[in-house]
Amino acid sequence: MTPFVSPPDPPAYHARVWEVVARIPEGRVCTYGAIAAAIPAPPGVDDSTYRAFGPRWVGSALARCPEDLPWHRVVNAQGGISPRRGEGPIRQRERLQAEGVLFDERDRIDLSRFEWDPGKEAHA
């Protein structure tokens, strides 16, 4: 199975993730890695560890996100919807298509067209 770790203070980290996700524009997507990269490594976490596990912490945060968050705009680095239990993946794809995001024959999104980089966005 895949290795796993949790951030020092999960609730605090999750809140940071939700802030970023809330800024993703409609009709655009963002990757777990990009979101993690937009958030500084928590105290006590070295950069190499953060780079390796940050994306999964983001996923963990989305698993518990508020209903009003556009969580469906977060996809993996391959431009695809990460598999998980339940109807989540189905609803995610439907919502994205409803916003105009296109999937190719292999269920992947063209990130060069739809990816939104949180690092290039000014915020208060």
Place this chain on the structure above:
DNA sequence: TCCTTGACTCAGA
């Protein structure tokens, strides 16, 4: 108390 279960990414072949 032990065992199961979790929205990932990148380098190398």
Place this chain on the structure above:
DNA sequence: CTCTGAGCCAAGG
């Protein structure tokens, strides 16, 4: 382009 392996914690039943 596709497929593999490595990274190695914590909460709940």
